[in-house]
Amino acid sequence: METKISKLVITLTVIGIISAIALSFVYQWTTPYIEKHQAEAQKKAINAVLPQAEEVKEVEKEGQTFYEGYDSNGNRIGVAMNASGPGYQNVIELMIGVNINADKIYAIKILSHEETPGLGARINGDEFKSNFVDKEFGDYDVVKRQAKTEMEVEAIAGATISSKSVTSIVENAVKQIESAYGGGA
Amino acid sequence: MFKKILYDFKNGLWRENPIIVLVIGMCPTLAVTNTVQNGLAMGIATSFVLLSSEIVISLFKKFIPNNVRIPSFILIIATFVTFTDFFLKAFFPDIASSLSLFIPLIVVNCLILGRQEAFASKNPTRRAIADALGMGIGFTWVLVLLSAVRELLGMGSIFGLTILGSWYQPMVIMILPAGAFISLGVLVGFMNVLKRRGN
Amino acid sequence: MNNKQLIVTSNPHIKDSTSVEDIMWTVVFALVPAVLAATYFFGLRALLVIAVSIIGAVITEYIFLKIRKKEIVIDDGSAVLTGLLLALTLPPSIPLWTAFLGSVVAIGLGKQVFGGLGYxxxxxxxxxxxxxxxxxxxxxxxxxxxxxxTATPLSYISNGELIEIWDLFIGNIGGSLGETSALALLLGAAYLIYKGYINWRIPTGMISSVIVISFLAGANPITHIFAGGLIIGAFYMATDMVTSPVTKKARWVFGIGAGLLVAIIRLWGGYPEGVMYSILLMNTTVPLLDRYLKPKTLGVAE
Amino acid sequence: MDSIYIYSILSMGGIGAILALGLGLAAKKFHVEVDERIKEVEKVLPGANCGACGYAGCSSFAEAVIKGDAEINGCPVGGNEVAEKIAEILGVQEETNETVKAQLLCSGGIKETKKISEYHGIETCKAVNSINGGTKSCQYACLGYGDCEEACPFDAIEMSDNGLPIIDKEKCTGCGKCVKACPQNIIILAPEDKLNHIRCSSHEPGKVVSKICEVGCIGCSLCVKTCPVDAIKMEDNLAVIDYDKCINCGLCSEKCPTGTIEFNGRLIEKVVITDQCVGCTRCAKACPVNAIEGELKKVHEIDQNKCVQCGLCYDVCKVDGAIEVTYKE
Structure with a gap:
């Protein structure tokens, strides 16, 4: 009935050590692949929001990572960054690319979200994302009809909250980029 | 002997099916069965963890003192789960990202720990293998069936391929958690009717 | 055994001969003004939606009763009422098959799987x-x-736009079939209260708590009463005899709780309208309310 | 070796060691002396956790048995078999004949009793009982709405066309649920091997009973006088049997003028002592009417005039064939 404490300790320690060795091995084996996939995904996202960029440089500014895109001539054509904020159900993560020379957004790409399928999930649709293509910097209004002015964003029918969430994430990201790169300069 | 092993194997497929009879392992059942791809991947991942840990635990059952039985089981299960997580992330990144945190959650799937306690820690390895295969396949087929129903009704597709044409209005509730409860309830009810007929 | 025997009954003693049928059909009758209003404002399509919804409910009830080998009691009007109430909460533009499916689910998942009327x-x-x-x-x-x-009145409110209270009251506004015309709904409700088929405590508690909260939150209480489904919800759905409490105190708690939830969902929640979820949520509390808010029994030792 | 190996071995091994140490110490410190027998009892129980024993499940029943709160034969599902096994574990001689079955102490169905009023309302005995003892002329009678049938977890009770519950002795486990469910308190648990039952619960005087029920106890006391072992007593106009004393002779049933007492055994025609008798005097001592005479070590004789054919002597006799009994048809 009574088991010696030393036996307990030895058993659990041995199991722990064997697990550790096995997992370390698997970790070493899989890490390169995992990193490769992550890098690819990151690159894909940046390419999606900075379409003309030939080369991308990672820059740290104000505690935030920015991806600067350069064209073949070495001119900086835009900056991209990861941005996130609360959505309807969970955090929405997106990648935004802006043209800091013209104070305009290139495009956004939704990286992850848990919005209601069929409603809020349409933030990932081209129809909604096109709202932000070539949009000027500034404060946007989310409206429930066709957008009439530059500063208006047309909400997805029945998903006002998701639309507003994305819009405010974009607004904040734009402000961060402006402050890091001297807005309007 | 062979008969006994066959019995253990068939046990999980139908008579003591983990989902529709034992009603354990509900977290993945309800959470990831919104597409067939997810359901199948989850079923296979869980079956793999179940099989490996049942083998290891039934092999070493004599060396594990009763007092640290549960931490040892969890440690062994967690090792295989972490392995699965790494493996999926490395070679099937799409599946890994759509199952996201449900893979690490296999550790606390009570199907796995339950079978260790109830079966692997008491029976010889060959029977444990039969049990793990039976339970794993039993778990997987229900997940696949459930996710097929949900994906078909909720998105009009199976394995991402559109089956129902554009005339079909996807029933969004089916890919929400509520749809999982509804379809699981209907499935369990239906299986009970079949069972009663069989007897 | 032909000599007359004394008739004895145990409590509860049934005082009158009102039957389930009477109540159900009376409620259906009380909804006729709302149906007419819906037809007037939304056209004949409204009638079509209502008809399809009722047919769906009745067919489902029939099939379930048949499968469960129960007496076919479609003429008690409860399935008709469910179909009608459902239709009145649907948008007028809804495809007919959706209305049909909704009433199938309403009867199938909402009623028969639990054991039918009363369960x-x-x-x-x-x-x-x-x-x-x-x-x-x-x-x-x-x-x-x-x-x-168009947008619904409640979306107008959340957009900060103004609407005519009068339009709201008579129902000349976008919204679900039956919920727009407060006038028509109140006519029927008054008749039902007069007949004693619906209890006044639940709607009173529900509407007054919406008034209080919306007033405190700085919104216009009057628009909040007449906009959306509050009237139809408070008078016709929260008062459903099967799913509402039976004791007086519990009815007050039920009504006020539902009203609170409506106001909270409308003012701060993700949905513009909260009547449906607030009533469904309060439905879950009914057994508990009835259990703990029993009237004191007289003549029993503590 | 890579640093990742070192770190993970240290962390996982270390955590394992610390946890095991903690668990080991905790197991020592919080060690509770668990009675090993509880587990053993649990093993022999059916494990259905049906709750028919009145405990939360098989394990709590096992605990209660060990503590002495529950009877060894408290598991109605397992029956004698399980009781024997538990007795073995506890080292107690299992008391045989302990099994009880439900018995209905009323035979006044629709035919036998008069109906005096018509009942409208909820159709349960409980509801009917709340209005002045029911609709039958006899306020002690079975109400006939089948609360016991509803309560029985083993489908052992079925209401007959005569409005009385019929208890299936094969299915009855003696769990007592019907006893609790009956608002008239006319179902009792009686030892299975007792064959005499007084099927009436009415305390009305005989005059009243004879008017309202064909089969009720009229309080004539014939059975009390007949009973050779004083197992029957009159309690407030009603004959009540003491099962501890009853010897299953069936004489009371034979004498009962209203047929209220039921006897399921065989009646004895005649008892004789053969020359196999070794003269141990047990039978003489046991005879309730002193009908046996004989000296020690000599063959005894029965005075057939005195003998009431109760068969008690036959039961106590240890010598095979010394007492012979002939039964009535």
Whole structure:
């Protein structure tokens, strides 16, 4: 009935050590692949929001990572960054690319979200994302009809909250980029 | 002997099916069965963890003192789960990202720990293998069936391929958690009717 | 055994001969003004939606009763009422098959799986509507008036736009079939209260708590009463005899709780309208309320 | 070796060691002396956790048995078999004949009793009982709405066309649920091997009973006088049997003028002592009417005039064939 404490300790320690060795091995084996996939995904996202960029440089500014895109001539054509904020159900993560020379957004790409399928999930649709293509910097209004002015964003029918969430994430990201790169300069 | 092993194997497929009879392992059942791809991947991942840990635990059952039985089981299960997580992330990144945190959650799937306690820690390895295969396949087929129903009704597709044409209005509730409860309830009810007929 | 025997009964003693049938058909009758109003404002299509919904409910009830080998009691009007109530909460532009599916779910999942009339914990019509809202969010949130797509009064409110209270009251506004015309609904409700078929405590508690909260939150209480489904919810759905409490105190708590939830969901929640979920949520508390808010029994030692 | 190996071995091994140490110490410190027998009892129980024993499940029943709160034969599902096994574990001689079955102490169905009023309302005995003892002329009678049938977890009770519950002795486990469910308190648990039952619960005087029920106890006391072992007593106009004393002779049933007492055994025609008798005097001592005479070590004789054919002597006799009994048809 009574088991010696030393036996307990030895058993659990041995199991722990064997697990550790096995997992370390698997970790070493899989890490390169995992990193490769992550890098690819990151690159894909940046390419999606900075379409003309030939080369991308990672820059740290104000505690935030920015991806600067350069064209073949070495001119900086835009900056991209990861941005996130609360959505309807969970955090929405997106990648935004802006043209800091013209104070305009290139495009956004939704990286992850848990919005209601069929409603809020349409933030990932081209129809909604096109709202932000070539949009000027500034404060946007989310409206429930066709957008009439530059500063208006047309909400997805029945998903006002998701639309507003994305819009405010974009607004904040734009402000961060402006402050890091001297807005309007 | 062979008969006994066959019995253990068939046990999980139908008579003591983990989902529709034992009603354990509900977290993945309800959470990831919104597409067939997810359901199948989850079923296979869980079956793999179940099989490996049942083998290891039934092999070493004599060396594990009763007092640290549960931490040892969890440690062994967690090792295989972490392995699965790494493996999926490395070679099937799409599946890994759509199952996201449900893979690490296999550790606390009570199907796995339950079978260790109830079966692997008491029976010889060959029977444990039969049990793990039976339970794993039993778990997987229900997940696949459930996710097929949900994906078909909720998105009009199976394995991402559109089956129902554009005339079909996807029933969004089916890919929400509520749809999982509804379809699981209907499935369990239906299986009970079949069972009663069989007897 | 022909000599007359003394008739004895145990409590509860049934005082009158009102039957389930009488009540159900009377409520259906009380909804006729709302149906007429819906037809007037939304056209004949409204009638079509209502008809399809009722047919769906009755067929489902029939099939379930048949499968369960129960007496076929379709003429008690409860399935008709469920179908009608469901239809009145649907947008006028809804495809007919959606209305049909909604009433199938309402009767099937909302009522028969629990054991039929009297055993369902949730209001069947609202179960059907909740199912449709989750399944077809776009169809369920598209409102049409006079052939053009409009927003509902509650969305106007959240957008800060003004609407005529009078339009709200008579129902000349976008919204679900039956919920727009407060006038028509109140006519029927007054008749039902007069007949004693619905209890006044629940609607009173529900509407007054909406008034109080919306007033405190700085919103216009009057618009909040007449906009959306508060009237139809408070008078016709929260008062459903099967899914509402029986004791007086519990009815007050039920009504006030539902009203609180409506106000909270409308003012601070993710949905513009909260009547459906507030009633469904309060339905879950009914057994508990009835248990703990029993009237004191007289003549029993503590 | 890579640093990742070192770190993970240190962390996982270390955590394992610390946890095991903690668990080991905790197991020592919080060690509770668990009675090993509880587990053993649990093993022999059916494990259905049906709750028919009145405990939360098989394990709590096992605990109660060990503590002495529950009877060894408290598991109605397992029956004698399980009781024997538990007795073995506890080292107690299992008391045989302990099994009880439900018995209905009323035979006044629709035919036998008069109906005096018509009942409208909820159709349960409980509801009917709340209005002045029911609709039958006899306020002690079975109400006939089948609360016991509803309560029985083993489908052992079925209401007959005569409005009385019929208890299936094969299915009855003696769990007592019907006893609790009956608002008239006319179902009791009686030892299975007792064959005499007084099927009436009416305390009305005989005059009243004879008017309202064909089969009720009229309080004539014939059975009390007949009973050779004083097992029957009159309690407030009603004959009540003491099962501890009853010897299953069936004489009371034979004498009962209203047929209220039921006897399921065989009646004895005649008892004789053969020359196998070794003269141990047990039978003489046991005879309730002193009908046996004989000296020690000599063959005894029965005075057939005195003998009431109760068969008690036959039961106590240890010598095979010394007492012979002939039964009535």
């Amino acid at each position: 369902n914990p949730f209001n069947p019509a609202l179960v059907g509507r909740a199912f449709l809202t989750a399944s077809y969010p776009v169809l369920m949130t598209t409102w049409v008036l006079d052939g053009t797509s």
